[in-house]
Amino acid sequence: MNRDTFRNGIEEIYTAHGKAFPAQKVAEGVFERVKDLPDSFMAFAVAELRDYTTLPSNLGRELRRNLWPAYLGKNPQLRAGTEIKGCDLCRSGRAGPGFIYAYNPADSCRVVMFKCVCCTQENVAHWESWDMGKIYEAGLVPGLPQ
Numbered sequence: 001m002n003r004d005t006f007r008n009g010i011e012e013i014y015t016a017h018g019k020a021f022p023a024q025k026v027a028e029g030v031f032e033r034v035k036d037l038p039d040s041f042m043a044f045a046v047a048e049l050r051d052y053t054t055l056p057s058n059l060g061r062e063l064r065r066n067l068w069p070a071y072l073g074k075n076p077q078l079r080a081g082t083e084i085k086g087c088d089l090c091r092s093g094r095a096g097p098g099f100i101y102a103y104n105p106a107d108s109c110r111v112v113m114f115k116c117v118c119c120t121q122e123n124v125a126h127w128e129s130w131d132m133g134k135i136y137e138a139g140l141v142p143g144l145p146q
């Protein structure tokens with residue numbers, strides 16, 4: 001999750017409950033609990049938490065233990081282990097659907113695995129997405145060295 005998305009969400013939640021933005025340490029502790037979750041989850045969490053009669057004293061726990069499972073229930077495609085179909089960029093590659101291998105032609109021992117732009121796997125939500133343009137721009141060649 002993007003830090004700004006998180007901050008804005010937290011601010012909205014606290015404002016809705018008439019509270020000031022939490023102390024940096026508190027906010028950081030909450031962020032630690034949700035930083036591996038996708039940005040899209042924050043909008044859901046804000047909408048839910050605005051409706052609570054009281055703000056949970058342990059917001060990180062509430063987000064992780066209650067709201068995240070609820071969000072996954074509504075968005076089953078985000079579940080880790082969900083079958084990924086892949087797209088034209090990654091489907092035929094050896095890294096598997098949703099992932100792309102690339103290597104540096106000047107140093108063919110260095111093979112890197114990237115997340116494809118089509119990949120929605122939740123456990124790699126924090127990985128940067130790559131497409132072929134970006135791979136070539138980085139001076140790499142998609143696939144495995146021959």
Ligand SMILES: [Zn+2]
Nearest residue numbers: 087090116118
């Ligand atoms: Zn793909």
